[in-house]
Amino acid sequence: MRPTDLLSITPAGLYCAPGGFHIDPVRPVPRALITHGHSDHARAGHGAVLATADTLAIMGLRYGEGFAGSTQEAALGEAIRIGDVAVRFHPAGHVLGSAQIAVEAGGLRIVASGDYKRAADPTCIPFEPVACDVFITEATFGLPVFRHPDVRDEVRRLLASVRLFPERAHMVGAYALGKAQRLIALLREAGHDGPVYIHGALEKLTDFYLSRGVDLGEIRKVTAADQAALAGAVVICPPSALQDVWSRRFPDPVTAFASGWMRVRARARQRGVELPLVVSDHADWDDLCRTIEEVGAGEIWVTHGQEDALVHWCASRGLRARPLHMIGYGDEGEVEPGEAEGAPA
Amino acid sequence: MNRFAALLDRLAYEPRRNAKLRLLADHFRTAADPERGYALAAMTGSLSFAAAKPGIIRALIAERTDPVLFGLSYDYVGDLSETVALMWPAPPHAPEDEPPSLSEVVETLASIGRTELPSRLARWLDALDETGRWALLKLITGGLRIGVSARLAKTAVASLGGFDPDEIEHVWHGLEPPYVPLFAWVEGRGPRPVSQDPAPFRPVMLAHAIEDRDFETLDPADFSAEWKWDGIRVQVVSGTDAEGRVRTRLYSRTGEEITRSFPDVCEALHGIEAAIDGELLVVRDGRVQSFNILQQRLNRAAVTPKMMTEFPAAVRAYDLLARDGEDLRPLPFAERRARLEAFVAQAGRDRLDLSPVVPFSDWEGLAEARLSPAAAGADAEAVEGIMLKRRDAAYLPGRPKGVWFKWKRDPHVVDAVLMYAQRGHGKRSSFYSDYTFGVWRTGAAGEELVPVGKAYFGFTDEELLQIDRFVRKHTVDRFGPVREVIHEPHAGLVLEVAFEGLARSTRHKSGLAMRFPRISRLRWDKPPIEADRIETLERLLAENRTDRASEP
Numbered sequence: 001m002r003p004t005d006l007l008s009i010t011p012a013g014l015y016c017a018p019g020g021f022h023i024d025p026v027r028p029v030p031r032a033l034i035t036h037g038h039s040d041h042a043r044a045g046h047g048a049v050l051a052t053a054d055t056l057a058i059m060g061l062r063y064g065e066g067f068a069g070s071t072q073e074a075a076l077g078e079a080i081r082i083g084d085v086a087v088r089f090h091p092a093g094h095v096l097g098s099a100q101i102a103v104e105a106g107g108l109r110i111v112a113s114g115d116y117k118r119a120a121d122p123t124c125i126p127f128e129p130v131a132c133d134v135f136i137t138e139a140t141f142g143l144p145v146f147r148h149p150d151v152r153d154e155v156r157r158l159l160a161s162v163r164l165f166p167e168r169a170h171m172v173g174a175y176a177l178g179k180a181q182r183l184i185a186l187l188r189e190a191g192h193d194g195p196v197y198i199h200g201a202l203e204k205l206t207d208f209y210l211s212r213g214v215d216l217g218e219i220r221k222v223t224a225a226d227q228a229a230l231a232g233a234v235v236i237c238p239p240s241a242l243q244d245v246w247s248r249r250f251p252d253p254v255t256a257f258a259s260g261w262m263r264v265r266a267r268a269r270q271r272g273v274e275l276p277l278v279v280s281d282h283a284d285w286d287d288l289c290r291t292i293e294e295v296g297a298g299e300i301w302v303t304h305g306q307e308d309a310l311v312h313w314c315a316s317r318g319l320r321a322r323p324l325h326m327i328g329y330g331d332e333g334e335v336e337p338g339e340a341e342g343a344p345a
Numbered sequence: 346m347n348r349f350a351a352l353l354d355r356l357a358y359e360p361r362r363n364a365k366l367r368l369l370a371d372h373f374r375t376a377a378d379p380e381r382g383y384a385l386a387a388m389t390g391s392l393s394f395a396a397a398k399p400g401i402i403r404a405l406i407a408e409r410t411d412p413v414l415f416g417l418s419y420d421y422v423g424d425l426s427e428t429v430a431l432m433w434p435a436p437p438h439a440p441e442d443e444p445p446s447l448s449e450v451v452e453t454l455a456s457i458g459r460t461e462l463p464s465r466l467a468r469w470l471d472a473l474d475e476t477g478r479w480a481l482l483k484l485i486t487g488g489l490r491i492g493v494s495a496r497l498a499k500t501a502v503a504s505l506g507g508f509d510p511d512e513i514e515h516v517w518h519g520l521e522p523p524y525v526p527l528f529a530w531v532e533g534r535g536p537r538p539v540s541q542d543p544a545p546f547r548p549v550m551l552a553h554a555i556e557d558r559d560f561e562t563l564d565p566a567d568f569s570a571e572w573k574w575d576g577i578r579v580q581v582v583s584g585t586d587a588e589g590r591v592r593t594r595l596y597s598r599t600g601e602e603i604t605r606s607f608p609d610v611c612e613a614l615h616g617i618e619a620a621i622d623g624e625l626l627v628v629r630d631g632r633v634q635s636f637n638i639l640q641q642r643l644n645r646a647a648v649t650p651k652m653m654t655e656f657p658a659a660v661r662a663y664d665l666l667a668r669d670g671e672d673l674r675p676l677p678f679a680e681r682r683a684r685l686e687a688f689v690a691q692a693g694r695d696r697l698d699l700s701p702v703v704p705f706s707d708w709e710g711l712a713e714a715r716l717s718p719a720a721a722g723a724d725a726e727a728v729e730g731i732m733l734k735r736r737d738a739a740y741l742p743g744r745p746k747g748v749w750f751k752w753k754r755d756p757h758v759v760d761a762v763l764m765y766a767q768r769g770h771g772k773r774s775s776f777y778s779d780y781t782f783g784v785w786r787t788g789a790a791g792e793e794l795v796p797v798g799k800a801y802f803g804f805t806d807e808e809l810l811q812i813d814r815f816v817r818k819h820t821v822d823r824f825g826p827v828r829e830v831i832h833e834p835h836a837g838l839v840l841e842v843a844f845e846g847l848a849r850s851t852r853h854k855s856g857l858a859m860r861f862p863r864i865s866r867l868r869w870d871k872p873p874i875e876a877d878r879i880e881t882l883e884r885l886l887a888e889n890r891t892d893r894a895s896e897p
Contacts, residue, residue, distance in 0.1 A: 144410070145418045145431035263431065264422055265357060265479075266774040270806060274358050309417045316411065327818065 001106035003134045003299060006085075009324055014112060014136070018105050019085035021050075023112050026329070033074075033087065035114025036098035037062070037177055040329045050074050050082075052089055054097025054212065058177065061204050074099070076125070092116040093127030094281050095178030096209060102130055110134040111295065117280065118287040119151060122185040123178070123214050127291075135297035136324070139305035140282040141260050148260060148284040154277045155186045161254060161275055162232060169230040169250035170275070173239035173257040176202050178281050180236050181209045183258050184216045186279075187234065195220045197230065199237035199246070227251065243272065260284070289313060304329035346473065348376060349384050349447045350480035356491045365493060369501035373528070382523025383451045387484055388498035390601065391522055394454045397485035401463050402429055405470070409434050420826045423774020426482030429470075433478055436471040444472045445481075448523070454485065495600060496548070506531035511548060511742055514600075518542040543584035544594040547620055547666050547674070548742030551598075552732060552749035559750065560708045568733045569678060570703040570711055572718065573751055574661055575636045575729035576626040577643070579603070581610065581660055583617045584670075591616050595625075606643075609653045610660060613696035619688060622664035622740075624700065626727060627656045633727035637848070637860065659696035662689055663732075666740060674740035681740065703731060715752060726846075730754050756843040757885060758865060759784065762794050762873040763838040766816040767827045769801060776809055777816040777828065780864065782840050786855075786879040794832050795879060797855045800842060803863030811867065812838070832873060839868035839876050847886045857882055 007016050013025040021031040028045035035041055035051075037058030042051070044063040049056065053073045060067060074080060074089040076099065084106075089099035092114055100113040111132040118127055141148075162170050174180040180202050187196060195218040198206055203221055210216060222235060231251050241247060242255055260280025261267040268276035283291060288310060292300055300314045300321040307323035314321030352372050359365050369388070373381050386392045406415060406429045415432065422428040445453075450469070457465060466485075470478050483489050499517065500510040508531060519541040520527055529535030583593040593615045595604045604611050607625070614621075627634040627642060634656075642656035665685040666674055673681050682702075689699045705711040711731065718728040730753035738748040761782035769778030779801040783794035804812065815830070815838055822829040831837050843865035850858030857879075 143418045143421055144414050145422055145428060147431070264775060265427055266423060266776075268358060270776065270809075272360060274360070276358065306417070306421065309414055312411075312413045312417070327820075 001108050003108065003110060006103060006105055006108055007110050007112070007134075007136075009326060013326060016082075016085060016103055019082040019087070019103070021082055023101055023103075024114065024329075026327070031082075032068075033101050034059070035092065035101060035112065036094055038095070038115065038175075041114060044068070048072065050080070050087075052076065052097045052099050055099070057208065058097060058205070061208060088130075090128050090130050091125040093118065093121060093124060096124045096181070096212060096214070098124060098178075100128075100130060102132065108133050110136065111297075112136040113138065113291075115140070115282055116291070117283050118291065119148060119280075119284075121182050121281070122189065123182045123209060129291060129294040132295055132297050134299045134301060135292060135295045136301040136303060137288060137292060137310070138282065139288065139302045139307050139310045141280065141284050142288055142302070142306035142310040144285045144309070146260060146263055146284045147286055148263070148280050149278050151186055151279050152190065154258075154279050155183070155190045158234070158256060158275065158277055159187070159190060159192055161256075162234060165254055166232040167251065169233055169235055169253045171235045171237060171242060171247055171250060171253045171255055172277070173242045173255075173259070173271075173273075174236050174279075175259075175281075176238050177205050179258055179279065181206055181214060181216060182281065183236060183279060184219070185214065188215070188217050192234070193217060194233070197222045197233055197235040199235070199241050201238050201241070202236060239271075292319070346445050346447050346450060346469075346477055346481060348372070349380070349387075349484075350473075350477045352384065353480045353483065353489065353491055354476050356493055360492075362497070365497060366501050366504070369493065369498060370504050373502055373505055378525050378528060379448050379523035380446060382525060382528065383447045385498055385502060385524055386451075386522035387447075387489060388493050389495040390487075392451060392484070393487060394485045396457070396459055396462055397454060397466070399425055399486055401466065402426070402482060402486070405429075405463055405467055406432065420768060421775055423768065423770040426486060426488070427479055429482055430475050430479035433470055433475075440468070440472040442468050442472040444474075444477055445469050447484075450481065450484065451522070502527065502531055506533060514546070514548050514742070517600075518545045541586065542592070543586040543590075544582040544592040544620075546580060546582070546594075546596045546600040546602075548600070549578065549580065549598045549622065550664075550740050550742060550749060551744040552751040553744060553746065555733065555750040555752045563733075565705065565707050565711070567735055567737070569682065569736050570705055570714075571663065571700050571732050571734070572703060572728045573730040573732045573753070574624040574626055574633065574700065574724075575727050576624040576633075576639055576661075578622075579625045579660060580620060580622055580666070581614050581617075582620040582667075583614055585616075585618065593617075606648060607658050608648060610658050610696055613694055614660065617692055617694065617697075618670075619668045619692075620666040621660065621662050621685075621697075622666055623660040623662040623697075625658055626661055628659045628696075629657060633661070633724035635726050635846075635860075657696075659698070661698055661700045663700050664740060677737045677739065678734050679736040711752075715754060718754070728754070729845075754845075756845055756861075756865075757847070758841055758843050759797075759881060760839050760868060760871060760876045761797060761842050762832045762876045763812075763816075763830050763840055764794060764796055764832045765827050765829055766812075776813045778809055778813070780812070780840065782842060783832070784855075784877045784879050784882065785874075792834070794873075795855045796853055797857055797879070797882065798842065798844070798853065798859040798862045800840075800862045800864050803843065803865055804867070808864075808867055834874040835872050837873040839871040839873055840864050841866035841868055847882060849886070855879060855882075857886065 007014050012022055012027045012029050014023040021033055022029045023033045024035055024041040025032050030047040032046040033050045034055055037055045042059050044067040047069040049068040050072045056071050076089050079086050079088050086104045088102040092098040092100045094115045100111050102111045109132045111130050115138050116127050174183050184196050197220050227249055254275055255273050256275035256277055257273045258277040258279040262276035262278045300319055301324050302310045303324040303326050311321045311323050355368055410432055419428045499513040503510045503513050516538045526538045530537050578598040580596045585591050593611045595607050595611055597603050627639045665681050665688055703714055715731045718725045733750040735748050761784050763780055764783045765781040766777035767779040781796050781799045783796040786795050819831040820828045821831050842862050844859040844862040846860040848858050
């Protein structure tokens, strides 16, 4: 069996013909396997959905319980037969519930890794390299200028600024699913034990993390009455809230943004960010290269992001590699689709 | 270097002028001599490192990285210094050197030989962290671009002693980095530095764009009008120093000296013992040439006799700031104007003439003159609009409110369809911000879009995000850094493009080139099929021709 017989590109996304299912399809399909809950990967309206229990729960929170015709939980590591194909979910270290999906048939194994990272994250299970013949990797930060620094240093810079400007609220833009909760957990690890304030749009998902036993300390939802109390406080909000009227209620805020994009100055300046924090839930260049070496695949398919550089790197190491050019994913991931729709608080 | 790098880093992200001022003032107050003086020199563009060419930096990074990966990274980041700072690999062994100080960098580069430079630079880059590398490379390639003008840096220095920034300007041109006497003076530890310069720059007065509602409150009788010429605003100053030597200097509106680029002008105006505010233009056979022509001279690196013959430059005078050592700036405009007219007539110099006054009695009359500047004679195509100046106003530095207004000619507007997009540079890097757009024509195979121009500004940051998103979602093909975007009769994005003029050109397939095109509006509401046709532009070009033919 050729790899393209097992998984092919269709307008709806990656399709497995022998199993009759799509992976992270961008339009409604009869049967979908979902890697993680970010809304460019997990969409509503499929017939049947197979995903980890956490991902299914996140989809339910975002889209309501009827988001699919039927759902099935995939336990990590468990082999599930679909037609002539065996599939297995393995942790991806991206956000809570995130998984890589290994698809195997006729002695050929392809791993679709979804989005992943290798850096430490107290809020989710770490990435696990899975040996395979074909590895499908993301390339969000697939350029050698993206070398994420130690996140602990970034959090220290944030706390140093809080100490330097105790009269100002520090507003940190962070994606609602994953980044926000990871940032809070990192603040706790760094010894910040005061309350952390969150925008209303983060409440549901943060509560969900708490319900899954992730320790985030004291969380307060920002209310209108807090204006004065927020001097010197850390306020986490969706990136889109940094620029809207919501942010103007705070005393002379310092605008921070936690994202891998903050490595590039133009990106930070474009968004009017004063305190860029390089904190990413995606693998950086070095980790993308390291992961490709570790899984030992002879063929690499590169998707959403900077495909060209990674394809070139693979070729220079004698690996067969091709860009998938799939449309509809975070692409260069400025804002997670649907992220901006959080209820104002 | 680390303190300086941290300052640049903070400034680069700080949007607020007052906060920038505070950061600068803090630095000047707390950093020691000569570090702070070199920082001031860097901010005011007073340092130049002729030997440190981008080519050297490119060669250093080429030895250390894969060229394809570097190319892709540079395309993405859009800034050579930043790309190198981020990609620079960690040295195999811990660096032996301490990170260099700013003064060490400046002083070493002033004396180091060309052959030693690359290895010294590499050692510095090894010793610095990412921010330090970025600051070093920005500094030596002369492109800080951190949103700090020379004026702002001088204002920060002035604030140390509670001075007006103009006080700094008055002594500035007699000073050199690292400005130790200047800091001593503003901190009250030394005498006021004596300006030795007989041809100093005087801060320029600028205009506000006039708005419709201004016409309701302003009285035409209070104002004098003149043409706004489409060249570059300059100040030409000539004076005699204590030893009897005559110095003649040409300055840009920011006070940058451009004497060496225009020896023809400076020679013609040598010894006028005056400071003139005017417009630098290319004048052939008594006719002012368009900005396009001037640009051909501006773009050349070296000034050759051939170029000076081909593009003869001249100054058209707007104002007289000083004469025979007398400062005329406190006088009302009407009086300065009278003195200017007398001066220009009496001087009788080649390459100096008077910008004529445009007579008018009411705003309607002036509006008419503005729409058909043929009244300006043979030079109409070099008219950019009208300047309004209060008759009773002194010449004030900066952009004072309610005194001078500019009233530009209305731009032309056309609806075109986005066809290709390319990533931008600098602030816009990593966004698709350079747009090639086209209009419809009937080709051999039926209706087709033909590119007519390229624009990379005019839109807001929010609109940039929207277009960027559109480009990414509607890419139909890629050619290296360029994306082809869907452009069909019922699918695509219509851009309203404003431009100043139109000319024949072989650069675009359409045979037309727009002058100063920019995106004035996004027409999400308009299907591409309703965009303009090439005939609209052809007509415009023909009309322009007729206009000119009928001029005297």
